[in-house]
Amino acid sequence: MKKALLFSLLLSGFQTTFGQGSEELVPNQAMAVVSINNVNLLQKISLDELVQYEFMEEVQQELFDGSTSGKTLKDSGIDFDQKLNVFFGKVENYEVSGLTFGVKNKKQLFQVFDDYAPIQSSYADIEFFESYFNRIAIQTNRGILFRITPNMDIVNEITDSIWYARGNEYPWYNDDFEEFYNILEEEGSEEEIEFMNEMEIEENTSNPTDEEPPVADDDPNTKTYYELRDSVELALHGQYLKEFCDELFIQKNTLIKNAPDFKEQLSHDSEGIYYSNNSSGSWYNQDLTTMRMLYPGFYEEIMDLYAGNRLLGDMMILDNNIELTLRAKYNDKLGSIYQSLTDTKFDKNVLKYIHQDNNSFFTYNVSTRAAYEQWYDVVTPILESSDDALISSYLLMLELMDEYINKDALFGTYKGSLFGTYSGIKKIKTRKIEFDYDEENFEYIEREVEAEEDMPIFAFGISTDRNDIAERVLKHLEKINPDCHNMGKYWQFDNVVLNAAPLYILTQNDLFIMTNDESLAKDHPNGYGDKALSKKIAKKAKKSGALYAYADLGKAIESIPRGLFNDEENEIIDVIRGKSGTIELTSSETSTTETTFNLRYNFEGDYENSGTYILDLINSLYVISK
Amino acid sequence: MRVYQVIFIFILLFGASGCIEIIDDLSLNSDGSGTFKYNLNLSASKVKINSILALDSLDGKRVPKIEEIQQKVQEIISSMSEQDGISNVTLSEDYDEYLFKFQCEFESVEKLQIAIKEVVKSQVRENDLEEFDHNWISYDGKKMSRSVPQITIKKSKEINQNDINLLREGTYTSITRFETEIDHFENQNARVSKSNKAVMVRTDPYSLTQDHHLLDNIIYLVKTE
Structure with a gap:
């Protein structure tokens, strides 16, 4: 192949x-x-x-x-x-x-x-x-x-059936042992292997060597389990x-x-x-056999929900651009959930917290409350249609939870919209140990000093109407955790990020933001102001449907140290290095039948034409796969 | 991949990627016994080490869990404690700062060398390493010879060029102390303490990979009546 x-x-x-x-x-x-x-x-x-x-x-x-x-x-x-x-x-x-x-x-x-x-x-x-x-x-x-x-699964089932019908014993009793032995052979010392060899020839072993399954060489009419399985497969x-x-x-x-x-x-x-x-074959990838056998009606209803689910894509190569368009198509039932999920206003507050020089960011704008309500309306009738006791109990549980859970608090805390940014690698302040030597006899003592290390800087935030709930939790944590500090406009957790750098939490402007960016927490707790995202990109983000992502590849790739990748990964990244460009992912408004996603890779720099650029990428992929 | 190999790479590669500090400290009594200390300071690279420990694998090799490293280190310490002529073996492990301080007492430098060789032999598969025939240290009461085991240099040369350049940021300090005064020594990069009883040689791990004789020294003591 x-x-x-x-x-x-x-x-x-x-x-x-x-x-x-x-x-x-x-x-x-x-x-x-x-x-x-x-x-x-x-x-x-x-x-x-x-x-x-x-x-x-x-x-x-x-x-x-x-x-x-x-x-x-x-x-x-x-x-x-x-x-x-x-x-x-x-x-x-x-x-x-x-x-x-x-x-x-x-x-x-x-x-x-x-x-x-x-x-x-x-x-x-x-x-x-x-x-x-x-x-x-x-x-x-x-x-x-x-x-x-x-x-x-079918091959094994038929093989087992024939194997047992011929009066054979369970064929796998030795597998764990062999696997263990193979690991030892690979990893273990000679002594350990010798020990295992000795074990294998002991009479009380679970696998006496004189009871090995017969092989074809001994009797051409008698096959081992593996030979039988090969025959069935053939x-x-x-x-x-x-x-x-x-x-x-x-x-x-x-x-x-x-x-x-x-x-x-x-x-x-x-x-x-x-x-x-995605409506039919993919379901065989998932283990729904039990559901299909035990609850055929329920299984059919679920299948119906995914009927007509398709992904249709186009790749276009233009000068300086590679554009991928992907249309997700689905039926009205599923579409009604997706439409409700995305039927929400863009939270403009997130744009304040994305710096104009950001290497990359994404925004995801959905309404968990509307999606839940629609999901409930679609799924409840499916569950109601089943007479099975277990499914009926699931339905009851769902209905009770729907009645008793405070949905205002739950969906007010996590409304569904979120954003993330990556600001490249920055120096952060840490502590390190140094040794001081005396000149008398070169004896030394330890002392802790300030240090700097490279760290990727990120921010991740969600929209919320209930920052009061987050504040309550944080106040509690401050009492029990000495690393948690209320700094006024932000909260600081020491040594959280990689056990070395602080994590900052902002609860401002109806956003709950976690970041390791000291500058964002200390200097810009209310946003970056005129240094926030450019109006042009902000407008695109607002106009996009549920999802918008942007990455300045030149900046992002150059800012990541080569040391973070192995040689093979660097082969791929080298194709992008030196060819500054941007990736932009947008999505359309979601209707009850489809959503369109568009990925545009716009590149500049050292290239002759788009085809060459793609071949560079293919070549890199090839080199690393060798 | 065995844990000790990973520890080695961990020390040499990742530690070095930020900054690694090694202190090799030998204090010798007049009767030839003494104390050996080996300090490994990776505190300047803790962000990088923590980020690597958070991974399952790196460069196709499994990254060990801290517990596995601790277990392997304890095995080595136990093995060292059992060696003839070695006593009071201790190891201080600080996994917040990644600072490790090993210390043991020895009856003679020859027994110390044998003990280290035996421990290494018990941990590596290649028992016929040429290095086991080589002596890194000797003392006759008047003169001490020291060098760095070549196995360390060989291993560090396996590191790729990108990483080896970062070794320049680290330091390797070798200290030798005596009860009597030092007459003179051969390594021109070495310096003597005010008390005239200790010699220190410092270099960076990168230079050491280029010239493994950088820390070699023969120290002559003042003759006593």
């Missing part, structure tokens, strides 16, 4: 297309698809330039072995006029992952994919090639490379492979046919699109 990944990486820098093509082979089981066009990028990046990247050298080596050395990507047999579609899907019985692509020259393609051997096809007009569990299917001018992985793989291929090549049940949203996304002329169906 490494070649496939490299292949997708390669093509991700290169694709675009129109009309019927590789996207027609994206299977209906796909839950998430990234579809990449190449024309725009290809217009900007020459192949000669491309192959200079380290990841491209590797791709070339992988794609072209010795017999094809000296060739270029143009010789790969891939049709660069078609889209590349990378997909992942999960159904109850299996997972499927892979990619679809255009085929220009089949002979050249299989000189590249020389590990794949042709196999007999049961499908008209489809040629099959296999390499272990991977398959390539070619249909005229398009192909799909895919892999089916059976659900291991058989299921064949079965699911047939199911998958029948659906794709006979019934032609493809994603583009069944998902109008996906089809519509493909019509966009952006460099890439993203499609994710």
Whole structure:
């Protein structure tokens, strides 16, 4: 699969297309698809330039072995006029992952994919090639490379069933021991391993060596548990492979046919699109099996709540910009909760506490009270529809809490809106120990002196109508905690941040703010005044829906010491270093059917064009993944 | 990764990233017995140390919990206490300031050296380290020779260039005291105390990684009748 990944990486820098093509082979089981066009990028990046990247050298080596050395990507047999579609899907019985692509020259393609051997096809007009569990299917001018992985829970269940039916004992009794032994082998001293070796041959061990499960070599008709499991997995793989291929090549049940949203996304002329169906398959990722078996009605109601849940994205590359737009779509029921959540006025007070020179900040503006009320209205009928005693008791508990809890105090204390800032690395005052030496005999004594250390400076605040409650708690803490001090306009907790620096709490302007920024607490407890956020950015934050985030990458990245990252992380960060730019995340007003998020990466500095910039990033990711 | 390795990296890398202070203090009696103190002061880097201890892993290596460090340190102290010719082993640990003060008494510098080698052997896998054949300290009643174990230098050279540059900010102080007066010594960077009974050599850990002989010294005592 490494070649496939490299292949997708390669093509991700290169694709675009129109009309019927590789996207027609994206299977209906796909839950998430990234579809990449190449024309725009290809217009900007020459192949000669491309192959200079380290990841491209590797791709070339992988794609072209010795017999094809000296060739270029143009010789790969891939049709660069078609889209590349990378997909992942999960159904109850299996997972499927892979990619679809255009085929220009089949002979050249299989000189590249020389590990794949042709196999007999049961499908008209489809040629099959296999390499272990991977398959390539070619249909005229398009192909799909895919892999089916059976659900291991099903594999294990069937294996166990056969294993016990054959009269075998519990197969895992030795696992803990082996795991422990392996850890010792890796970590332990020779003495410890010797001790464990001795233990293993003792007669009273729980795993006498003469009772090892029989292996195939002793009796070809008797399989060990692992061999049996492999056989079950292989058989299921064949079965699911047939199911998958029948659906794709006979019934032609493809994603583009069944998902109008996906089809519509493909019509966009952006460099890439993203499609994710969060309403069905993703639920198999979560352990809701018990709920489905015990409370099928309740399970269906919950599923209904998430019906129609989709994420649809577009990636656009413009001069000096990379823009990602993500639309979250949902149904009216869930949408009504989201809409209530975001149906609130922006708290302007937070803007006072964001300095104009801030490296990065975010604001999140929601109403927990409205969301709760709407959630209560939606969920209560679902619970009421169940006759199950347990669910009925949950409903009763919810109704009682709703009656007795003081919602004014609760939601007044945490209204839902919050903000956070990062102001870079600053020197903060700490204490350190120094040794003083006498000159007589170089004896020394300790003394505590002031010191300075680098620390990231942050602030985090929530909107509140009930700072009186916070004040009550703080006053209590002051009595019992000697590190807590009331400083008038702020509260100070000594040695809280990394056991070395104070944490300051401000309860001003209907905000509850925690920060390690001494300047904010001491000099600006009422906000930064004319040094607060610029009007232009403040306006954007206010206009944005529930979420707004802004980061000056140049400042933020440069302010973080290299020492905080390892070499590999620095490889990625180095791409951004020296290329000052900003990231801005905005969200639209939330309706009952969708919310749109927009991420814009605006960069300046040392680059030739947007495509090069992206390839720099891809190259960094490649280097670190080696 | 074993805890002692992490402790080592912890000391050399993270401590050094801010500021590390090491005092290696040997007081010798006329009969060859004496007291050895080793102080490690990371208080100037406590923010960084605390931030690292808050992580699960760093550079792909697991970061140990304080309790694990304490346990390993106690093992080393117990092991040292059991060595022949070593007594009154104490360790003061301050995990607020990251200040550690080790002290022990020894019957002779030879026994001290053997004890340290045995403790190191019990903690490392490579029992055939060349360093175990090398002597760092010797005393014959008239002359004392001291050097820094090369294993320390080798390990510190494994630190990457970015971090090793920060070692310049630290200090390594080596002090040797006697009951009798000092006649002369060979290390030109060393200085003698007013009492003429103690010698001090100071450098920074970075310089030590570049020249591990910086702290080497041969000290000659005034001949007594």
